[in-house]
Amino acid sequence: MDHVNIKSAFVGLEKYFIRGFFVCFTLVNKHSVGYRVFTILTISLVFTFLLTMAAASQVAATAVPAAPSGVSQCKPATAIKIVLCWTASTILSGSPGVESYYITNATETCTGEGANRSCSFGGFSASFNAGLNQTGGALGAGLSDLTKHRHGAGTGSGATIANFTGLEAGQVYKFIIYADTDHGLGAASTEFVATTALGSGGSYTNSSKVFGNGTNFGASTSFAANQDFASFQNFGATQTFGSGTGFAQDQTFNGTQDFSAGAIKFDSGTQFSTVQTFGTGANFTGATTFTGANTFGDSAKFGKGADFSIGGNKQTFGAGGNFSGVAKFGAGNHVFGASTLFAQDQTFNGTKDFSAGSMKFDSGTQFSTVQTFGTGANFTGATTFTGANTFGDSAKFGKGADFSIGGAIQNFGAGGNFSGVAKFGAGNHVFGASTLFAQDQTFNGTKDFSAGSMKFDSGTQFSTVQTFGTGANFTGATTFTGANTFGDSAKFGKGADFSIGGAIQNFGAGGNFSGVAKFGAGNHVFGASTLFAQDQTFNGTKDFSAGSMKFDSNAQFSTVQTFGTGANFTGQTIFTGANTFGESAKFGMGANFPAGQAFGTGANFSGKAIFGATQTFPIDALFATGQVFTAASTYTFDDFALFKSGTDFGSARTFDIGTQFDSTMTFYPSMVFGESIKFGDTQVFADSVTFGKHQMFGANTDFTAQTQTFLEGTTFGTGTTFAVDQVIPLNSVPSAGLMLSPFTCVDAACVPPASNLLKPGEFLSPGTDPIAILTSLSSSDPSVSIPGLGFIMNFTTVSGTGNTSVDPIDPAALPGSSDSVRNADSGSSSVATTGGSFDTIGTALDISAGSATVSGDIQITMPYDDTALTPGVTEADLVVLHYDTTAETWSEVDNCTIDASANNITCTGITSLSPFSIGAATSGASPGGMDCDTNAYGPGKSLAIHEITWDTLEANEVQVIASSKCGPVQLKVFTQQSIASGGLAQEQPYLADNKVVMRAPVQHTVLDVSASQSFRVLVENAWNSFDQTIYTDLHGSSGTLLLNFQKQDYSHVTLFMDDEPQLAAAPSYGMFMDPEPQLAMEAIDHTILRPNYDAEPELTPAEMEIWASTYSDAEPQLTEQEKQMSFLDWLFSLFS
Structure with a gap:
């Protein structure tokens, strides 16, 4: 820069010095020396002052103009044009004005690509000269080079705008601006960087491309994925950015851009001038300003200070959005996607759309008005709600959630979880099913707990009456107030307190008191199947009329109670007064009953009990092993009582119809036994007693001590012994048979002669x-x-x-x-x-x-x-x-x-x-009047066997397909110990072919196949029979025997043992067996039990004669050896 020469400040002062000197010289010469000295000194001071003032005036007249300020691009750059604007330089009063502005510039040059790319600016020189006027004005003292110092690059006027044209697209420049006056250039402006725009429609496919600061991109430019803009850029409208693009801090976007690609990152200070649509995973790292109704894809991230409040437009956010810092949402009814995360202390003004699921709100969140939340909303800490909000299912609330403002009713969906104590206020809030409440939660005022399976942690307190739905669970000590109503299957932990005010509680069926509760004096109503804890005490009358309640051991009742059907007292229980018990009550060991209890039918004393002095027992009463009845007490036993072993009756008792003694008892003289009483084995009757009809005595009963009087229908087990002269009456049943006439015993065995008996069978x-024989039957002994x-x-x-x-x-x-x-x-x-x-x-x-x-x-x-x-x-x-x-x-x-x-x-x-x-x-000849065709399947053959199938492992049966022309087909299966009869199968697919399917069981409970390792199948009708022995260890546990009846000839038999049989040679047989069996003579036992029915071998005349002699009778009687000779045995004998 050229500077103003200080000598110029004294230009024109020479004349003042010359004239002053002349005046002084004249005055000095006209006066005395002293006067002249004084005069000279005075004049010198005057001239000194004048010179100083003149110099100051001259310097002031040539002061430098201030630097231009506020340089900017006042119009968007184009590919060939930049327009700069600035604020005019300040000019001191009295100084000449700005006649032009002098502008210099430096141009950026870059080399390399990617990480090796570097850019720098060259030196500053007069700007372009093109289109800029050269301005005049004095060169100033010491300046004489017009070309150098009469500055070019001037604007030619004091206007504060300059147009630079004919530039290179995308080039970066630095500019410095000076004011130019008659006295020269003013101070330099701050360097300003400006860039010409790149052409529109450009496409960059290399993500490592580096763009300089302030690059101007034409409209509709597209960029590669993962492009990183490290510095501020000037983007035209409708740019298309690839996924993973990163932008610099304070980037601004004018016009709509294409941000639809995923994972684009915007640094803090980003500003959008108009509406945008963002793709998945957009990341706004800091304060960002949005304009209009924007749309954000899933998983967008927003830093602190994101501002959506401009204009109050609705923003639409995709699922998984993450607001890591407090955002400015304004009043717009924004739509938030599922699983959105909000920052701590976030405030919401106005209604928002939180209907999507699984949103998470951090602690300190505040809502200024009513909201509706979707499924799984999670409020992690203290949250303040306003108005009557609605929460979807599975919402979660942290400690300090506040719903008390205004007392409005909140509606909570199913599965809500209050992990900390909440402030519910007085509103009649509606809670959904399976809601969980925190420890020490308090409820003021009535709430709607009608939904099922709610869970209340220990220390819960209710200030007033409530109604609870099915399955409510109070895990620990809980305090209730007033007459509450509980649905079915409620659960109560230890210390539940219902005693306040003595009001009546109503409990549904299936309630479970897992710990001792405080019931107080209220006449509470308990539902069916209620369970009470060990050591529970009951003061005052309660309503136990519902059925199947269960009382754990050591329950105590302070006064008389009435119990419903199936009440179960599992251990020692203390009763007071004459209680009433419904049917099928159960009592454990040590139950203590005062006199006069009223027991319902089927009372079950599973443990030894203590009974009062007088007691009437019901029908079907069941007493424990070793029960002792005190001799001095009066007991009345009703029908079908059951006494177990070791019972001691104390004294003579009377037993009604159907009483059962399952083992040996201690009986006393003069006992009376009603009809149909069943006694255990080895019972000894040492004294005279009275028996009714149809007594049932077990095996080895001993009556030898003295004679008794037995009545008709009485049955005696095997090994029973009697006193001599005992009369066994008509229609009684000793083990030998039914008595057709009385008999007097002559010895202890007392076996009546055959003429007196009808033996079994x-x-x-x-x-x-004879009369009908009656026997008692019970669930504990369901047999006769x-x-x-x-x-x-x-x-x-x-x-x-x-x-x-x-x-x-x-x-x-x-x-x-x-x-x-x-x-x-x-x-x-x-x-x-x-x-x-x-x-x-x-x-x-x-x-x-x-x-x-x-x-x-x-x-x-x-x-x-x-x-x-x-x-x-x-x-x-x-x-x-x-x-x-x-x-x-x-x-x-x-x-x-x-x-x-x-x-x-x-x-x-x-x-x-x-x-x-x-x-x-x-009849074997014509059963049921049917005519026989004894030659239907060949000479003397009225029976045809087509197939035999067996399975002794899974189906446990034998199946035979056969045809008969002489009566029905009979099927039997033999082992060494037993015989099983078959019957017709349910499905009969071959009836049109005169074939029937028969089945017989084969199982170890019926046929002990394992003992003999074989079984024999017998098929017969009224004329012929066929049998086959199957050896399971040789032929397998399952298989099929196919008989090919070509003209009803048994000469071709095929035996299948598995899916891949191997052939084994056998005369006249195709036999398939696996694994490679050795043929045994008894392998196929083909016995002929009726005449004229064989496998028709080719016999010699001599053999025919033997055969004819063997089967000459119509009904031959075969020896056991002949019956057991197999077909193969016989056939092989022909060749031996």
């Missing part, structure tokens, strides 16, 4: 009609056993005690019967079923559950006498028959098993009771 003579009849019956469920009835039927009165066909015994009758006619075997029994209440399947076992079978009838031929009294028809019972060693048949799955009998088919 024997025929009853027509015209003889009458050894003398060989009859056993088991019930699945007995829900009501009573007497069952087993009545031997007079053969002459057997319903639906006629004279027997094959059996010659006079006691046998013939009955018809849909499968054919049968002769009864033994005595039919009319069975009834009587007065007992039973349900489920029933199992019965009936005896038979194997010596009473008609010739040609085997035990395997026997079936059980059942008479339907409604349809008045007989049918064959399925699922029956013959125990040949015990001579009985057991049937399962029976669903109704009525007459039952064992039977055998009436």
Whole structure:
């Protein structure tokens, strides 16, 4: 810069010095020396002053103008033009004005790319000269170079605006401006950086591109992802920014931009002049100013001081927004996305849209007006609410949440969680189901707790009456006031206090008091199935009338109570006065009863109890093992009482109908036993007692001490011994059989002669009609056993005690019967079923559950006498028959098993009771009147076997597909110990082909296959039979035997053991077995039990003669050895 020369301050002062000197010289010469000296001194001072003033005046007249200020780009730069504006320089009074402004500039040059890029400015020089006028004015003292000092780059006027044109697009410049007057240049302005704009529509695909400070980008420029603008830029409108873009601090955006890409980062001080839409993950790190109704994508982040208040427009925020600092939201009804996080001490003025779920509000949040919050809103600390707010499900509230302002009603959704004590005020707030409240929470005024499963922590206090919904849970000491109502399944911890005011509490069903409660004197109403804690005390009368309440041990009642059905007192309990108990009450060990209790039916004293001096016990009472009844007390026992082992009655007692003694008891002389009483085994009767009808004595009962009087219907177990001269009456049932006439014992064994007895399984003579034998039945003993009849019956469920009835039927009165066909015994009758006619075997029994209440399947076992079978009838031929009294028809019972060693048949799955009998088919030639075609499947063959399938592991059954032209097909399965009868399968897909499917059970409870490792399948009709032995250890636990009846010839038999069989050679057989079995002679036991039925081998004439002689009779009697010879044994014998 050129400076003003100080010598110029004295320009023009020469004349003053010359003239002054001349005056002084003249005066000095005209006066005396002294005067002249004085005069000279005076004049010198005057001239000195004048010179000083003149110099000062000259300097003031040439002062430098102040620097221009406020330099700016007053118009947006273009690619070739920059417009600068500034504030004029200050000019001192009296100084010449600004005639022009002198402008210099420096141009930025950059080298390298990415991290290696560097930029710098060159030296300053006169700006461009293009379009700028050269200005005049004095050069000043010592300045003579017009080219150098008559400055170019001048504006040519005092105007404070300059246009620079013809520039390079995107170039950065620095400018300095000086005021120019007649006296020269003024002070320099501050350096100002300006940039020309880049062209519109540019595209930058390299994210490492570095842009200089203040780069001007034309409209519609697009940038690569992850572009980092480290310095301020001038962006035109409609720029498109890639994901991960970063902007510098204090960046401003004029016009709408495309911020739709994700994870764009804006530094603090960013300002947006108009509405924008931001993509996912936009990050505003500090104070940011927004204008208009903006839209933010998910997961946006906002730093402290974000300002959305301008204009009050609605902002729309995506899910997962994070306001890490307090924001200025203003009055706009902004929409916040799910899982938005707000900063501590955030305030909200006006209604906002918080309807999305899982928002989180930090402590100190304040709401100036009513709001509606979505599911899962989380208020982590003290929060202040205003008005009647609505909260979605699963809201969480920290300590100090304040809902008391204005007393408005709050509506809380289900699952709310108040982790700290809240201020609810007096509003009748509505709380949703499963709400959780903090420890020591207090409630003033009535609240709506009607929703279910709310949980109140310990120390909760209620100032007034409340109504609670189902499943309310009060975990610890809780204080209630007034007459509250509790829904079903409420839970109360130790110390719950209902005593304030003595008001009546109403508890729903299933309440659980896990700790001792303070009930006070109120006549509280407890619901069914309420549970009370150990050591609970009750003062005053309570309402225990509902059923199935449970009282833990050591409960104490201060006064008389009435208990409902099924009350359960689990341990020692102390009662006061004459209480009333409903049906099926249970009492634990040590229950102490004063005299005169009223027990309902089915009272169960599971532990030894203490009874008062007089007591009446109900029907179905059950007493504990070892119960002792004091001798001096008076006890009355009703029907069907059950006494367990070790009971001591103290003195003679009277027992009513159906009483049961499950073991040996201590009886006293003169005891009285009513009808149908059941005694345990090995009971000894040492004294004379009184027995009613239908007594049931267990095995090894001892009556030898003295004779007793027995009445009809009495049954005696095996091993019972009697006193000599004891009379066994008519229609009583010793273990040997039913007494058809009385008998007097001659010894302790007392075995009546056969003429006096109907032994198990024997025929009853027509015209003889014994009485029904009654036996007591209870849930604890759901079975009936009458050894003398060989009859056993088991019930699945007995829900009501009573007497069952087993009545031997007079053969002459057997319903639906006629004279027997094959059996010659006079006691046998013939009955018809849909499968054919049968002769009864033994005595039919009319069975009834009587007065007992039973349900489920029933199992019965009936005896038979194997010596009473008609010739040609085997035990395997026997079936059980059942008479339907409604349809008045007989049918064959399925699922029956013959125990040949015990001579009985057991049937399962029976669903109704009525007459039952064992039977055998009436005719082998023409059962049921059917004509036989004995040659239907070849000479002498009326039976065809197509397939045998077995499975002893899962299905536990054998299935046979067969055809018959001579009566129904019968299926039986044999082991060494037992026989199982089969029946028709439910599905019959081959009836059109005259084939039936039969099934018989094979299971260890029926056939002990494991013992013999084999079982035999017998299929027969009225003319032919076929049997096959299966060895499970050889043939497998499951398999299929296919018989290919080509002209009904058994010569091709295929045995399948698994999915991949291997062939093993066998004469006339295709046998598939795995793993590689060695053929055994007994592997396929193919026994012929009827004439004219074999596998038709090719026989020689000699062999034919032997065969004919063997089967010459119509009904050959085979020896056991012949019966057990297998088909292969016989076949191989032909070649030996």
